[in-house]
Amino acid sequence: MNNTIEILKNCGLSKNEAKVYVALLQLGSSKAGKISKLAQIDRTSTYNSLKLLIEKGLASYVIVGKVRWFQPAPPEKLLTLLNEKREGLVRIMPFLNAEYKEKKLEENVRLFKGLKGIRTVLEDIINEGKQNLVFGSEGQLEKNMPAFAQRFVQLLKKKRIKVMSLVREGRRDVSSKTAEIRFVPKTVKSNVVTNIYGNKIAIIIWSKTPEAILIENKTAAEAYRSYFSFMWGHAKKKT
Incomplete structure (x- = not known):
């Protein structure tokens, strides 16, 4: 579990986002209270993390009887996010290299x-x-x-x-x-x-x-x- 959280952090998630996402994967579909309990973080932090995960496309929710039920996106979505970041970095690499070579001291x-x-x-x-x-x-x-x-x-x-x-x-x-x-x-x-x-x-x-x-x-x-x-x-x- 700890190793999974660290790897997810390296992929761009905060510690709480990683905990909430893993909890969602384990629960499948759940209310915030249960997610908070499994992730072992307070309710407010859980809601904030869920909001950020939704913005990143890693979670979604449906309303059943005025209650929000949250569910995770497939783990493959993480690879999509990483590829998008990599593609963006590749696009600006020529500019970054030019800046590096121009400004770098010889010694x-x-x-x-x-x-x-x-x-x-x-x-x-x-x-x-x-x-x-x-x-x-x-x-x-x-x-x-x-x-x-x-x-x-x-x-x-x-x-x-x-x-x-x-x-x-x-x-x-x-x-x-x-x-x-x-x-x-x-x-x-x-x-x-x-x-x-x-x-x-x-x-x-x-x-x-x-x-x-x-x-x-x-x-x-x-x-x-x-x-x-x-x-x-x-x-x-x-x-």
């Missing part, structure tokens, strides 16, 4: 917070499509974002992105399936993972609230790449 530093921010940075590695040099990985991605970690590895394979990774000796790293691995001493531990790709450096800090710093600077990237090359030359080869 910049951006900060991302939370797991969604980390995902944005990792997706940038995929979109860049260039060799990725990694050090400091302790399997944090697999632990904190297991589903996305698998997809990330699949995308690396699909786009044939070469990965060279320095990992702590004695541990297995999921990325070893797609990366050339060398080892640093067991005593070298870190909650910070550095990725060097293209003219960018992505520093991911796996703290309680994960953060990522994305630096786009050709000179800095070349310097980091030089440091990595030195460490790689002194690291232990995989046997």
Whole structure:
């Protein structure tokens, strides 16, 4: 149930709208009071959510003896709404890209917070499509974002992105399936993972609230790449 609510929220519904819609699906056709009880939200919030769901085409009602009976639209309607949003976004994408390219600084530093921010940075590695040099990985991605970690590895394979990774000796790293691995001493531990790709450096800090710093600077990237090359030359080869 909780996972369903979260997915519906990601599709554009509020938490209460998602709860009411799921309650409607379970009840089929019902009065507001029963919907409110099943959704576990107050009557006023239920009515507000029903009104918004009706506006989105996800619910409707009929009047029987002066009483409104609400009923849900088929779940496929959610896909229709998402497709409409996507089509609208596709139409304005040329304008957005033009604005992005015109206003973007050639050298910049951006900060991302939370797991969604980390995902944005990792997706940038995929979109860049260039060799990725990694050090400091302790399997944090697999632990904190297991589903996305698998997809990330699949995308690396699909786009044939070469990965060279320095990992702590004695541990297995999921990325070893797609990366050339060398080892640093067991005593070298870190909650910070550095990725060097293209003219960018992505520093991911796996703290309680994960953060990522994305630096786009050709000179800095070349310097980091030089440091990595030195460490790689002194690291232990995989046997």
